[in-house]
Amino acid sequence: xxxxxxxxxxxxxxxxxxxxxxxxxxxxxxxxxxxxxxxxxxxxxxxxxxxxxxxxxxxxxxxxxxxxxxxxxxxxxxxxxxxxxxxxxxxxxxxxxxxxxxxxxxxxxxxxxxxxxxxxxxxxxxxxxxxxxxxxxxxxxxxxxxxxxxxxxxxxxxxxxxxxxxxxxxxxxxxxxxxxxxxxxxxxxxxxxxxxxxxxxxxxxxxxxxxxxxxxxxxxxxxxxxxxxxxxxxxxxxxxxxxx
Amino acid sequence: xxxxxxxxxxxxxxxxxxxxxxxxxxxxxxxxxxxxxxxxxxxxxxxxxxxxxxxxxxxxxxxxxxxxxxxxxxxxxxxxxxxxxxxxxxxxxxxxxxxxxxxxxxxxxxxxxxxxxxxxxxxxxxxxxxxxxxxxxxxxxxxxxxxxxxxxxxxxxxxxxxxxxxxxxxxxxxxxxxxxxxxxxxxxxxxxxxxxxxxxxxxxxxxxxxxxxxxxxxxxxxxxxxxxxxxxxxxxxxxxxxxx
DNA sequence: ACGGTCTGTGTACGGCGTATCGAGACGCGT
DNA sequence: ACGCGTCTCGATACGCCGTACACAGACCGT
Numbered sequence: 271x272x273x274x275x276x277x278x279x280x281x282x283x284x285x286x287x288x289x290x291x292x293x294x295x296x297x298x299x300x301x302x303x304x305x306x307x308x309x310x311x312x313x314x315x316x317x318x319x320x321x322x323x324x325x326x327x328x329x330x331x332x333x334x335x336x337x338x339x340x341x342x343x344x345x346x347x348x349x350x351x352x353x354x355x356x357x358x359x360x361x362x363x364x365x366x367x368x369x370x371x372x373x374x375x376x377x378x379x380x381x382x383x384x385x386x387x388x389x390x391x392x393x394x395x396x397x398x399x400x401x402x403x404x405x406x407x408x409x410x411x412x413x414x415x416x417x418x419x420x421x422x423x424x425x426x427x428x429x430x431x432x433x434x435x436x437x438x439x440x441x442x443x444x445x446x447x448x449x450x451x452x453x454x455x456x457x458x459x460x461x462x463x464x465x466x467x468x469x470x471x472x473x474x475x476x477x478x479x480x481x482x483x484x485x486x487x488x489x490x491x492x493x494x495x496x497x498x499x500x501x502x503x504x505x506x507x508x509x510x511x512x513x514x
Numbered sequence: 515x516x517x518x519x520x521x522x523x524x525x526x527x528x529x530x531x532x533x534x535x536x537x538x539x540x541x542x543x544x545x546x547x548x549x550x551x552x553x554x555x556x557x558x559x560x561x562x563x564x565x566x567x568x569x570x571x572x573x574x575x576x577x578x579x580x581x582x583x584x585x586x587x588x589x590x591x592x593x594x595x596x597x598x599x600x601x602x603x604x605x606x607x608x609x610x611x612x613x614x615x616x617x618x619x620x621x622x623x624x625x626x627x628x629x630x631x632x633x634x635x636x637x638x639x640x641x642x643x644x645x646x647x648x649x650x651x652x653x654x655x656x657x658x659x660x661x662x663x664x665x666x667x668x669x670x671x672x673x674x675x676x677x678x679x680x681x682x683x684x685x686x687x688x689x690x691x692x693x694x695x696x697x698x699x700x701x702x703x704x705x706x707x708x709x710x711x712x713x714x715x716x717x718x719x720x721x722x723x724x725x726x727x728x729x730x731x732x733x734x735x736x737x738x739x740x741x742x743x744x745x746x747x748x749x750x751x752x753x754x755x756x757x758x
Numbered sequence: 759a760c761g762g763t764c765t766g767t768g769t770a771c772g773g774c775g776t777a778t779c780g781a782g783a784c785g786c787g788t
Numbered sequence: 789a790c791g792c793g794t795c796t797c798g799a800t801a802c803g804c805c806g807t808a809c810a811c812a813g814a815c816c817g818t
Contacts, residue, residue: 283719312632332796338776345701391636394687399711404721413792421726422733423743430678437681438674441640448641464768464803467528467643477648479655482665489666499667499755500674504744507751511743543766566805577767579807584765588806 300332302340306350310386317447318388321347348392354435355386355399361409369505371413372428375406376435376501383439387447389442391449417514427508434504438497457491529590530645543576554630557595561691562632565591593634597644599630605653612758613749616655619650620679620745624738627683631691634684640676651745656664671752678748682741688691701735722749 309330313321323344327334341347347456359382361374383389414424454460471486472481489495508514522709527731529546552573567588571685572723586609603626622710627633638644651672658668698704705712733739 299520306744323776324774335776335778335799336797344775356553391635393636393691397685397688397692399708399715400720401715401720403716406725411727413724415726421731425727425731426740426743427747429740430682430747433681433685434674434678434748435681436684437640437677437679440675440680441677444637444641447637454659467530470528470531471645471648472641474645476645476651478653479659480648481562482659483655483669487665487669496670499670500677500748501673503674503751503755504678505751506750506754507749508655510750510754511747568805577811579768581767581809709795 298337300330300340302346302350303354304330305337305340306354308352309347310354313388314386336462347408349398349400352389352392352398353402355382355389356400356402356406357407358382359383366413368413368417369509370485371500372410372431373505375410376431377498379435380439380442380497383436383443384446387443389468390436390443419514421514427512430508431501431504434500438500442493442497520730529586529593535615544574544580544584546590546594547598548574549581549585549591553595554598555589557632562635565632567591569687593642596633596636596638596642597646599626599633600644600646600650602626602629603650612656612657612661613753616654616675617745617749619654620675621742623679624683624686624741627680628690633688634680634687640680646653656723661758663758667756672754674738674752675745675748678744682744686737 305326309321309325312325312329323337324334326337330337330505342352359375359378361371361378365371365374409429410431411424414427419427449455452460452463454463468484471477472484483490516736549570552570555614556573567581568578570581570591581652585594595753601621603622605615609615609618654672654675655668663671693699693704696707697706698707704739712728713719716728727734
């Protein structure tokens with residue numbers, strides 16, 4: 271394979287060599303969309319840690335640096351990924367009740383985050399001015415519009431829900447990842463695995479209430495219930511405080 | 515004597531146990547505490563990205579691998595850092611009203627997160643069974659205890675607030691970091707910097723409500739107000755729904 | 759005095775992001 | 789028809805990173 275690159279180039283190349291040379295190839299093999307698609311696939315399958323420029327290049331059958339023609343670097347890539355999966359969120363147009371709209375997006379966002387755990391570990395989801403994320407925000411703000419709310423309050427309500435959802439989903443994801451890293455595939459296995467730490471910490475006697483929870487709680491593993499309980503509290507509070 | 519040996523799983527001495535052990539002698543240059551202290555300093559000053567094992571070693575005047583005697587790796591280090599700064603949170607013992615306790619911790623946690631922006635980018639704060647984090651949880655759970663609440667509901671309420679605080683604080687931090695990265699030192703500079711993106715996105719006409727906010731909002735830059743508004747909504751909702 | 763244990767050192771490996779430069783293929787003005 | 793600028797992609801290389809591993813010296817109880 272060594273001497274492929276002679277200086278007297280074209281003329282000397284045998285037809286055979288010519289024949290199994292890669293391919294004329296469709297001119298543009300890459301595009302931001304393709305790159306984002308592959309990145310999402312890899313991140314879903316193996317975690318965000320597996321998303322490296324080299325890995326994407328390999329997956330795309332392309333040289334390590336090729337992708338840089340289409341995305342400026344890792345940051346661009348994150349934004350593209352976030353925008354891409356945001357398409358999974360949708361609430362039917364018929365639904366107009368503010369509370370139903372916000373609740374539906376919240377529940378869907380949690381599910382999306384569990385499907386794409388890497389979402390929690392990038393900055394973009396919270397800030398990101400991407401088209402699809404903005405569309406999601408717009409839909410929720412529109413549902414809150416026309417209710418006589420001050421525009422600042424409206425945004426505060428929307429953002430409060432977003433913050434809650436992000437924090438709650440993130441904590442679920444982090445727990446799952448921690449379990450996976452340790453090879454714990456069930457809540458019980460996890461408790462067994464954590465037992466040494468717990469024994470030591472609880473042994474200090476400094477956390478009696480927490481201990482009571484650890485020993486007597488009945489819904490410790492019902493994350494969806496916990497999520498929705500908190501969400502409903504928040505929506506209640508918004509409704510009350512904002513006079514909706 | 516035999517208990518310390520490598521048999522079975524006794525080999526697993528948790529980092530917390532280690533931390534409680536007295537520094538063996540003067541000859542010991544390193545300890546988990548010292549390492550964590552330096553790590554926090556570096557992270558505060560230059561961001562979590564600057565916290566590398568090699569950097570810490572340099573800062574401690576020690577060989578790159580030395581820290582591994584005291585910390586099993588990056589994960590231990592994150593946990594130690596989180597535990598360390600958690601000491602900054604405190605609510606006087608006299609305060610016993612559940613709402614006051616939760617609110618105070620929430621506000622303090624936001625401030626702490628703004629002081630230590632790297633907090634938002636590690637998994638530990640949400641899950642972490644560290645002594646001091648557990649103490650913070652214990653204090654809040656204790657405040658909710660004895661109110662006739664089901665233990666699961668109690669935990670759900672506590673965790674809802676935690677999730678909100680984490681999400682809200684994180685979004686503030688992310689925005690600040692984004693600004694810093696672009697050299698924008700004021701909200702107005704930021705708006706100017708973002709103007710091109712905004713012009714394009716708003717130009718599509720797909721985000722009318724968002725646009726209204728962008729153009730007419732009065733408290734756009736009052737993050738503390740926004741945070742406390744959402745927090746109070748959530749606490750209202752908890753009080754109402756839980757019959758407190 | 760001595761063996762075991764613990765602390766810190768030195769070296770090395772495989773990855774990472776990405777700067778830089780060169781080669782080849784397209785498309786437009788002539 | 790042709791040539792040249794422009795864009796896409798390839799190859800190489802640099803300087804980081806986390807950390808595995810083998811080792812050396814200091815301390816300890818005996």
